[in-house]
Amino acid sequence: MATPELRHMLRDDDLNHEEQKQVLELAIKFHKDRFYHQPFAGPQGIAVIFDKPSTRTRSSFSIGVAELGGYPLVIDKSGSQLGRGEPVADTARVLDRMSYGVVWRTFGQDRVEEMAKYSTHPVVNALTDEFHPCQILADFQTIAEHRGGVDNLKNQTIAYLGDAANNMANSYLLGGAVAGMNVRVAGPYGYLPDPQIVADAEAIAAENGGSILVTTDPKEAVADADCVFTDTWVSMGEEAEYAIRSKPFWDYQVNADLMAQAKDDAIFQHCLPAYRGKEVTAEVIDGPQSVVWDEAGNRLHAQKALLTWLAGKARGDESLLV
Numbered sequence: 001m002a003t004p005e006l007r008h009m010l011r012d013d014d015l016n017h018e019e020q021k022q023v024l025e026l027a028i029k030f031h032k033d034r035f036y037h038q039p040f041a042g043p044q045g046i047a048v049i050f051d052k053p054s055t056r057t058r059s060s061f062s063i064g065v066a067e068l069g070g071y072p073l074v075i076d077k078s079g080s081q082l083g084r085g086e087p088v089a090d091t092a093r094v095l096d097r098m099s100y101g102v103v104w105r106t107f108g109q110d111r112v113e114e115m116a117k118y119s120t121h122p123v124v125n126a127l128t129d130e131f132h133p134c135q136i137l138a139d140f141q142t143i144a145e146h147r148g149g150v151d152n153l154k155n156q157t158i159a160y161l162g163d164a165a166n167n168m169a170n171s172y173l174l175g176g177a178v179a180g181m182n183v184r185v186a187g188p189y190g191y192l193p194d195p196q197i198v199a200d201a202e203a204i205a206a207e208n209g210g211s212i213l214v215t216t217d218p219k220e221a222v223a224d225a226d227c228v229f230t231d232t233w234v235s236m237g238e239e240a241e242y243a244i245r246s247k248p249f250w251d252y253q254v255n256a257d258l259m260a261q262a263k264d265d266a267i268f269q270h271c272l273p274a275y276r277g278k279e280v281t282a283e284v285i286d287g288p289q290s291v292v293w294d295e296a297g298n299r300l301h302a303q304k305a306l307l308t309w310l311a312g313k314a315r316g317d318e319s320l321l322v
Contacts, residue, residue: 004316008116008123009306010109012133012175013200017208019309020137020178022321024150026305027141027298034301039311039320040070044100046307048126051077051106056272057126057134060299061103068304073099092118101307122310124303132167135271136175137302142295143227146267154180154209159225159262161218161252162279165191168231168271173201173212180208186221188248218252225262229269230254230279246278255281259289267291 008014015023029036040046046065050058058074065072077083082091092115095102102119104112105126116123125133143158144150156179160172164187173193176183183201185193192214202212215221222228233249234242259266268280268290276282285292312320 002316002318005313006120006122007310007313008119009133009310010112010116010123010125011131012136012171013178013204014133015178017178017180020140020175021150023137023302023305023309024141024144024153026309026322027137027302028145028150030301030304030308031141031145031298034067034304037308037320038067038069039308039315039317040065040068040100043069043071045071045073045098047073047075047095047099047102049075049077049080049082049102049104049106051082051104052127054105054127056296056299057105060303061126064300064304064307067300068307070100088114089118091115096120101310103307122307122314124306124310128167130167130170131174132171132271133175134299134303134306135168136171137306138298139229139269139271139295140175140179141298141302142269142291143267145294145298146291147226155182156226157182157184157224158227158229159184159186159221160229160231161186161221161254161258162230162249163187163191163233163235164193164214166231166235168229169193170197172229173197174204177201177204177210177212178208180205180210182211182213184213184215184221184225186215186218186252188252189216191248192216218258219261222258222261225266227267227269228254228259228262229271231271232273232275233279249279253279253281254284256283256287259284269295272296 048061062072101122103124103126109128109130112125164185233246270292
C-alpha cells in the first residue's frame with residue numbers, strides 16, 4: 001500500500017501529465033468494462049450537488065457513482081441549506097462526516113476551493129464559472145479512442161473557437177497543456193482568456209512538449225488541426241440576451257468551410273447543449289466528422305475513472321490507479 005494522499009480535482013492542472021494519462025487510461029478501461037473497479041461498494045455515499053441545471057453531469061455522476069458500487073446523494077440548490085445561504089465551510093464539515101467525497105456543479109471557483117479546504121475526502125469540480133475539468137477528461141478520452149490511445153494525445157493539435165473567455169476555453173488551455181497538446185484558442189476581442197491562465201498554460205505546455213496559441217483569427221486556429229471544439233456562445237442564465245451577446249461570435253461559427261481548414265480526418269466535439277445554426281451548423285454536428293455522442297457518453301467513463309483514481313490516492317490503494 002502506498003501512503004494515503006488526499007487529492008482534489010478543482011482545475012485541470014491539479015493532475016500532472018502522468019496522472020492525467022493514468023486517469024484517461026482508466027477511463028478507457030471503464031468504457032470497455034463498466035464495472036472494472038467498484039471502490040465505493042458498501043454502498044459508500046458520494047454527495048453530488050447541483051447549483052446549476054444539468055443533464056450530462058447529473059446523469060453521468062449519478063449513474064457513475066452507482067456503477068462504482070456507491071450511493072449518489074444528489075442535492076439540488078433549492079433543496080439544501082446551501083441554497084439558503086449556509087456557509088460553504090459548514091456544509092463541508094457536515095458532508096465530510098457522512099460522505100466519501102463531494103462533487104459540485106456551482107458558480108464561483110472559490111466555492112469548490114472552500115469546500116476542499118474543509119474536506120478530508122476528495123472534492124471534484126463538476127463545473128464552475130472558471131473551469132470544467134471533467135468535461136475535458138471526457139473530450140481527451142474521446143480523442144484517444146479515435147487516435148489510437150492515450151500516448152497519441154501528445155502533440156495533437158486542438159482548436160477551440162467562440163467565447164474564449166469562458167470555462168471551456170480555460171480548461172482546454174490547462175488540460176491540453178498538461179497533455180502536451182498544441183492548443184489553439186480563438187475568439188473575438190473582449191472575449192479572450194485571462195492572461196494569467198494563458199501564462200499558466202504556457203508554462204505547463206513548455207514542460208510537456210506542447211504549445212499555446214491565443215488568436216482572434218478562427219482560420220489560424222483551425223489550420224491543420226486534429227480536433228475542433230466549440231461551445232454555446234451564451235452562458236447559462238444569459239439566454240434572454242442571445243441576440244445581443246451572439247453578435248461578436250458569428251465569424252467563429254464552426255461550419256463546413258471552417259472544418260475544411262483542419263486536417264481531412266479532423267474530428268469535431270461540442271460539450272453540449274448545442275444550438276444548430278449558431279455556434280455550429282447542423283451539417284457539422286450531425287456529419288461524419290462529429291464525435292459528440294461518443295464525447296457525451298465518455299462523461300460517464302471519465303468521471304468514474306477520476307473518482308476511482310482519487311479514491312485510490314486517498315486510501316493509498318495503488319490497485320485502483322490502474
